[in-house]
Amino acid sequence: MDLFRVLNLDxxxxxxxxxxxxxxxxxxxxxxxxxALREQPGALEVARRSPFACWFSSMLxxxxxxxxxxxxxxxxxxxxxxxxxxxxxASVICLCVLYSRYLVFYCPQDMVYSCTAxxxxxxxxxxxxxxxxxxxxxxxxxxxxxxYKDGLLVMIAIGWAKGAGGGLISNFEQLVRGxxxxxTNELLKMTYPTKITLIGAVLFALQQTQYLAIQKxxxxxxYTVFTVVNKxxxxxxxxxxxxFAPIESVVHRTFFAGxxxxxxxxxxxxxxxxxxxxxxxxxxxxxxxxxxGSSSKTAAHNRGKGSPKKAKVQSESTETESCxxxx
Amino acid sequence: MDLFRVLNLDxxxxxxxxxxxxxxxxxxxxxxxxxALREQPGALEVARRSPFACWFSSMLxxxxxxxxxxxxxxxxxxxxxxxxxxxxxASVICLCVLYSRYLVFYCPQDMVYSCTAxxxxxxxxxxxxxxxxxxxxxxxxxxxxxxYKDGLLVMIAIGWAKGAGGGLISNFEQLVRGxxxxxTNELLKMTYPTKITLIGAVLFALQQTQYLAIQKxxxxxxYTVFTVVNKxxxxxxxxxxxxFAPIESVVHRTFFAGxxxxxxxxxxxxxxxxxxxxxxxxxxxxxxxxxxGSSSKTAAHNRGKGSPKKAKVQSESTETESCxxxx
Amino acid sequence: MDLFRVLNLDxxxxxxxxxxxxxxxxxxxxxxxxxALREQPGALEVARRSPFACWFSSMLxxxxxxxxxxxxxxxxxxxxxxxxxxxxxASVICLCVLYSRYLVFYCPQDMVYSCTAxxxxxxxxxxxxxxxxxxxxxxxxxxxxxxYKDGLLVMIAIGWAKGAGGGLISNFEQLVRGxxxxxTNELLKMTYPTKITLIGAVLFALQQTQYLAIQKxxxxxxYTVFTVVNKxxxxxxxxxxxxFAPIESVVHRTFFAGxxxxxxxxxxxxxxxxxxxxxxxxxxxxxxxxxxGSSSKTAAHNRGKGSPKKAKVQSESTETESCxxxx
Numbered sequence: 001m002d003l004f005r006v007l008n009l010d011x012x013x014x015x016x017x018x019x020x021x022x023x024x025x026x027x028x029x030x031x032x033x034x035x036a037l038r039e040q041p042g043a044l045e046v047a048r049r050s051p052f053a054c055w056f057s058s059m060l061x062x063x064x065x066x067x068x069x070x071x072x073x074x075x076x077x078x079x080x081x082x083x084x085x086x087x088x089x090a091s092v093i094c095l096c097v098l099y100s101r102y103l104v105f106y107c108p109q110d111m112v113y114s115c116t117a118x119x120x121x122x123x124x125x126x127x128x129x130x131x132x133x134x135x136x137x138x139x140x141x142x143x144x145x146x147x148y149k150d151g152l153l154v155m156i157a158i159g160w161a162k163g164a165g166g167g168l169i170s171n172f173e174q175l176v177r178g179x180x181x182x183x184t185n186e187l188l189k190m191t192y193p194t195k196i197t198l199i200g201a202v203l204f205a206l207q208q209t210q211y212l213a214i215q216k217x218x219x220x221x222x223y224t225v226f227t228v229v230n231k232x233x234x235x236x237x238x239x240x241x242x243x244f245a246p247i248e249s250v251v252h253r254t255f256f257a258g259x260x261x262x263x264x265x266x267x268x269x270x271x272x273x274x275x276x277x278x279x280x281x282x283x284x285x286x287x288x289x290x291x292x293g294s295s296s297k298t299a300a301h302n303r304g305k306g307s308p309k310k311a312k313v314q315s316e317s318t319e320t321e322s323c324x325x326x327x
Numbered sequence: 328m329d330l331f332r333v334l335n336l337d338x339x340x341x342x343x344x345x346x347x348x349x350x351x352x353x354x355x356x357x358x359x360x361x362x363a364l365r366e367q368p369g370a371l372e373v374a375r376r377s378p379f380a381c382w383f384s385s386m387l388x389x390x391x392x393x394x395x396x397x398x399x400x401x402x403x404x405x406x407x408x409x410x411x412x413x414x415x416x417a418s419v420i421c422l423c424v425l426y427s428r429y430l431v432f433y434c435p436q437d438m439v440y441s442c443t444a445x446x447x448x449x450x451x452x453x454x455x456x457x458x459x460x461x462x463x464x465x466x467x468x469x470x471x472x473x474x475y476k477d478g479l480l481v482m483i484a485i486g487w488a489k490g491a492g493g494g495l496i497s498n499f500e501q502l503v504r505g506x507x508x509x510x511t512n513e514l515l516k517m518t519y520p521t522k523i524t525l526i527g528a529v530l531f532a533l534q535q536t537q538y539l540a541i542q543k544x545x546x547x548x549x550y551t552v553f554t555v556v557n558k559x560x561x562x563x564x565x566x567x568x569x570x571f572a573p574i575e576s577v578v579h580r581t582f583f584a585g586x587x588x589x590x591x592x593x594x595x596x597x598x599x600x601x602x603x604x605x606x607x608x609x610x611x612x613x614x615x616x617x618x619x620g621s622s623s624k625t626a627a628h629n630r631g632k633g634s635p636k637k638a639k640v641q642s643e644s645t646e647t648e649s650c651x652x653x654x
Numbered sequence: 655m656d657l658f659r660v661l662n663l664d665x666x667x668x669x670x671x672x673x674x675x676x677x678x679x680x681x682x683x684x685x686x687x688x689x690a691l692r693e694q695p696g697a698l699e700v701a702r703r704s705p706f707a708c709w710f711s712s713m714l715x716x717x718x719x720x721x722x723x724x725x726x727x728x729x730x731x732x733x734x735x736x737x738x739x740x741x742x743x744a745s746v747i748c749l750c751v752l753y754s755r756y757l758v759f760y761c762p763q764d765m766v767y768s769c770t771a772x773x774x775x776x777x778x779x780x781x782x783x784x785x786x787x788x789x790x791x792x793x794x795x796x797x798x799x800x801x802y803k804d805g806l807l808v809m810i811a812i813g814w815a816k817g818a819g820g821g822l823i824s825n826f827e828q829l830v831r832g833x834x835x836x837x838t839n840e841l842l843k844m845t846y847p848t849k850i851t852l853i854g855a856v857l858f859a860l861q862q863t864q865y866l867a868i869q870k871x872x873x874x875x876x877y878t879v880f881t882v883v884n885k886x887x888x889x890x891x892x893x894x895x896x897x898f899a900p901i902e903s904v905v906h907r908t909f910f911a912g913x914x915x916x917x918x919x920x921x922x923x924x925x926x927x928x929x930x931x932x933x934x935x936x937x938x939x940x941x942x943x944x945x946x947g948s949s950s951k952t953a954a955h956n957r958g959k960g961s962p963k964k965a966k967v968q969s970e971s972t973e974t975e976s977c978x979x980x981x
Contacts (some may be wrong), residue, residue, distance in 0.1 A: 046842070053841040074403040075729040078812065082805035099909075133624030151409035158405065175825070180836030187380040188373070244528070255426070401730040478736035484733065498829070509834030514707040515700070582753070 004218055016224060017217035021135050023089065028128035030090040031116055033061040033166065034097045038113065046177045049097045053176055058094040059087070060173040065165030069140050069158050073147065127234050130227040134220055137163035137197060141204040152205055159201030164194045192234070192242040197229055331545055348462050350416065355455035357417045358443055360388040360493060361424045365440065372506045374425045380503055385421040386414070387500040392492030396467050396485050400474065412509060453562055457554040461547055464490040464524060468531040480608035482629055486528030491521045519561070519569040523554055658872055670878060671871035675789050677743065677866030682782035683743045685770055687820060688714040688751045692767065700831045701752045707830055713741070719819030723794050723812050727801065755906040780889055784881040787878055791817040791851060795858040806859055818848045818872040846888070846896040850881055 004010050019025075037043055037058050045055040057079070060067065066080035081087055099114035115121060140162030144155040161168060167186045174181060186194045200223050206212035207219050230243055242248075331337050346352075366369055366386050374381040386408070387394065393407035408414050419437040427439035442448060467489030488495060494513045501508060512519045527550050533539035533547050557570055569575075658664050672677075691697055691712050701708040713735065714721065720734035735741050754766035769775060794816030798809040815822060821840045828835060840848045854877050860866035861873050884897055896902075 050844075052844070053839075055842055072403065072405045072730070074397070074401050074728050076726065076801070078726045078808050079802075081811065082802045082808045082961045084804065084807065087807055127521075136605045146405070148406075149410040150411065153411065153414055154405050157408065174839055175836055176835045178839065178840065182502055183505045185380075185505065186501065187383055187503055188377045188505050190379070240797050267603075315756075399730065399732045401724070401728050472732070475733075475736045477738065481732050481736045484735065507834075509829055510832045512707075512830065512832065514710055514830055515704045515832050517704075519705070525735055606728065 009218075009221065010237045013145035013215075013217040013221040016221050019131075019197070021132055022086070025128050025132045025135075026086060027089060027126045029095065029132045031097065032129040034058050034090075034094050035113070035116060035122075037061045038098055040174075040177075040179075042175065042179065044098070053178075054098060055091065055094055057173055057176045059090065060169065060176065061166050062090040062094075062171065063087075063165075064167075064169050065136055065140070065162040068162040068165035069143070072158060072161055073143065113261050123232060127232055130231045131224055133163050133193075133197060133200065133227055134224045137200045138216075139206050140222065141201060141208050145205075145208050150209075152209055155208060156198075156201045159204055160194075160198050163197035163200060167191060167194050171172055184281075186320050192240070194232065195242055195244060199211070224315055253308045336545075336548065339370065340544040343548050343600065346458075348449075348459055349413075352414060352459045353413060353456050354420065355452045356459045357420045358424065359384075359388045359452050359456040361385050361417075361421050362440070362443060362449075364388045366426055367504075371425070371508065378426075380505075381425060382418065382421055384500055385425070385505045387496065387503065388493045389417040389421075389490075390414075391494075391496050391500065392463055392467070392489040394490040395492035396470070396498055399488055400470065401486060426495065450559060450562055454555045454559055457558045458551055458648075460490050460520075460524060460554055461551045464527045465531050465547065467544075468528060468535050472532075472535050477536075479536055482535060483525075483530035486531055487521075487525050490524035490527060494518060494521050511595045518569070522569055522571060523557065527554070537609035625644075663875065667869075667871040667875035668874050673785075675786055676740075678788045679782050679789075680740060681743060681747065682779045683786045684716045684747045685751065686779050688712050688744075689770060689776075690747050690765070691715045692752055694828075694833075696829075696833065697831065698752070705753075707832075708752060709748055710747065711827055711830045712752070713744065714823065714830065715820045716744040716748075717741075717819075718821075718823050718827065719790055719794070719816040722819035722823055723797070723816040726812060726815055727797065777886060778890055781882050781886055784885045787847075787854065787876055787881055788878045789818050789852060791854045792858050792874065794869075795855060795862050799859075799862050804863075806863055809859035809862060810852075810855045810967075813858055814848075814852050817851035819855060821845060821848050834836040846894070849896055849898060850884065854881070 004013065021029075037054075041203075043054070043057075043306065045059075063080040063086075067077045069075075070077040085178055096112040097116065100110055116125065137159045141155045141159035143162075144151065144158035148154045164186070166173070171181070171185050190198075203219060203223060206216060207216060212219070234240070234243075331340065348356075361458040364381075368637075370381070371382075373384075390407040392412075394404045396402075397404040397406055425444065427437055443452065467486035470489075471478065475481045491513070494499070498508070498512050503650045514515045517525075518653035529548060530539065530546060531543075534541060534543060539546070561567070561570075658667065675683075691708075692701075697708070697711075700711075717734040717740075721731045723729075724731040724733055750766040751770065755765055770779065791813045793814035795809045796806065797816075798812035802808045818840070820827070825835070825839050844852075857866065857873060857877060858870075861868060861870060865874070888894070888897075
């Protein structure tokens with residue numbers, strides 16, 4: 001692209017493409033991941049009660065992408081843990097962030113976390129973590145391309161899995177900590193990191209298959225800048241809503257603004273099931289698995305005495321929390 | 328077999344064996360699968376709220392067999408999605424069946440689904456889908472045979488997984504849609520498609536290992552005719568009970584008609600656990616995971632105020648629904 | 655080691671190393687595993703209602719290690735079932751232990767189980783089962799070593815998975831039986847078999863990588879004796895608490911005796927989430943997924959009318975039960 005040449009960005013993009021993630025960017029990625037784990041409600045309690053589960057959970061946060069893509073490509077999911085140096089780094093960081101309270105002579109003010117949680121530090125770390133995303137997505141796409149020449153969808157899936165794995169397997173990561181929230185997952189309600197990674201996977205897959213006429217290092221530069229700027233602005237404004245929100249809402253309103261199908265579906269299914277509509281309705285949203293949207297009212301309805309307020313607050317909190325969650 | 332020669336069925340069976348599933352039979356399979364998904368309670372609501380999760384869910388319905396058998400054979404579970412044409416077909420059908428309401432200028436009467444749901448259309452589609460089952464089971468058995476020469480059990484397992492995969496992974500398919508019903512799965516309560524597929528897997532595995540003295544294309548003809556006739560008659564009579572029901576009940580009564588072990592077990596375990604029988608009983612069936620059989624009463628017992636009727640209705644509905652579910 | 659030569663243990667250790675697990679020790683392993691399954695609350699009820707699910711569940715108990723390590727190493731998880739003889743043995747034992755009641759002319763006193771449950775018989779079987787652990791762990795470590803030369807962590811993980819697989823996948827084994835207890839898993843609260851297997855995996859991995867200056871057959875002898883003696887004494891004393899309990903408690907008190915982080919965490923997260931502390935607290939422990947520690951009170955809190963006693967009993971029972979559970 002001439003634009004790059006005009007702006008003398010060729011050197012920059014080449015320099016970026018030659019950048020090594022190890023050790024600094026990896027460290028940032030691990031730190032942010034473990035902090036995200038720590039900020040999960042109840043995580044510290046688990047960390048105190050069963051350190052091993054918490055360590056494993058943090059490994060899933062740090063290496064989730066490699067594990068998931070490994071499972072999808074039938075390569076050893078354990079392979080990411082065979083890189084001793086990185087695992088050691090991640091473990092040390094996990095130890096510092098989660099247990100500094102206990103390590104530093106029981107100082108209750110929890111030094112390491114407080115430092116990393118300082119706004120400027122956090123800003124830098126988050127930015128650096130975003131950079132690693134580009135490399136992970138690109139790695140996944142390339143890996144898939146080497147196996148499935150014309151499998152565009154596979155490339156996208158693997159790139160996505162590698163870049164946003166930690167988020168995509170969050171249900172099972174939570175299960176390790178004894179938490180189970182079937183009513184929420186990254187596919188039902190994508191968080192910002194998942195979306196941005198998906199976009200990246202699509203772009204790199206298109207570039208890989210020559211559908212997108214742009215050089216790889218140029219795309220890497222563009223995507224990296226885009227993600228970093230986005231994330232930084234989000235951190236600065238403290239907003240958890242993605243910049244695509246308006247576009248999405250427009251699209252959603254355009255395509256799915258028809259008559260709410262809920263009634264239609266009920267009637268249809270009830271017809272199919274020969275008039276057990278009411279019971280079906282309950283079957284659809286039993287206590288243990290309520291569809292997110294209707295969670296508030298059903299939760300209230302199922303509990304002994306209806307408490308809509310609490311339930312609503314709960315569902316909200318779940319959402320905010322899931323929005324905050326960085327993979 | 329002379330019988331075949333006498334009846335001049337050799338040509339027919341050869342013709343059937345040479346039949347290509349693509350594109351017509353595959354289309355029928357995808358259509359029926361997506362319709363089955365759509366008729367799941369709450370599916371349309373999810374389709375409206377998070378289209379991506381619903382698309383992924385329908386992919387699991389359409390390609391579940393390949394994904395599951397891939398996992399079991401340590402071959403890439405993503406491989407089935409590398410066949411772009413089939414994925415495209417399935418996606419288009421998913422779009423039409425689930426979203427036609429929104430596509431066709433918001434016509435509220437939901438054309439495509441209404442057409443496919445017309446009885447004759449449905450009858451034909453269901454019959455064609457049954458034909459694909461033979462090919463899938465046979466493919467799975469052959470694949471396993473090429474790896475494990477004498478592993479009869481493995482052949483059966485893989486053939487079964489490939490033919491009834493969508494049903495066997497239904498728990499996790501539901502999880503994608505935010506629904507979690509741990510108290511029901513295809514192994515606890517096999518539905519008709521799962522049973523017929525298992526029988527097919529056993530037959531083809533025996534044929535593959537020469538235990539069954541019949542030529543492959545003859546067996547294919549027999550099995551295909553059997554499944555199609557069965558399914559068609561079930562659709563015509565609208566009964567969800569398998570034709571093996573009587574045999575099963577006889578067998579079950581013969582072997583398991585002993586004294587109900589429930590008491591024995593309780594006492595035994597309570598003895599083992601030193602008289603914490605009551606608590607164990609609760610541990611056995613906590614709120615979040617009740618053994619199907621006792622679901623009705625425990626559900627009632629756990630809820631604030633006992634409502635046995637509702638609970639019973641619910642469990643029943645779950646069963647009917649799981650019976651209806653076609654994989 | 656001279657010590658071995660002095661004590662003339664070389665022959666013994668060589669003899670042990672040359673010992674074949676098949677058929678006697680394998681039989682003992684399968685028997686103890688199926689008995690453990692049978693003693694799970696509600697298992698007999700499931701065995702009666704859906705024999706297939708129960709058979710599959712017992713296969714997971716017997717071959718869980720191979721299946722899990724297969725998944726982790728991207729080798730066919732189905733492979734362990736390709737060994738027809740062993741599967742047949744396991745199935746027969748499963749049949750005898752679970753269904754003898756029905757087989758022996760409906761004699762209600764359930765002969766086979768009663769015999770195997772006799773104290774001396776059980777003692778011998780348990781001891782023999784412990785012997786198989788050494789071979790499984792060693793096999794896993796060697797297998798991992800052949801793939802990842804310097805991946806100490808991978809060796810430990812695979813050895814552990816192979817030795818204690820049945821326990822590690824217990825959540826999903828229970829799911830097959832329609833039971834779902836997300837609040838408990840082997841990582842959150844390790845049972846004795848899991849711990850002893852982990853120690854064994856670490857030792858054999860260190861020996862494999864020459865960090866531990868001891869010959870393999872010597873280590874096998876030591877570890878086997880240790881496990882057998884331990885398990886036997888535990889069976890004799892009927893205590894379900896591991897011999898490491900005191901050490902653990904000391905370590906735990908030393909490192910994690912700081913100020914309970916629960917408050918800190920709440921405040922921190924609530925600050926992060928902008929004062930939705932209360933709702934977070936609920937989000938942290940919703941009905942369907944309560945962190946084990948706080949299960950008692952939240953369970954009481956969530957239910958219509960608070961019943962702390964029952965809830966506490968329940969959580970206790972869950973623990974005892976999970977302690978008893980042998981993998």
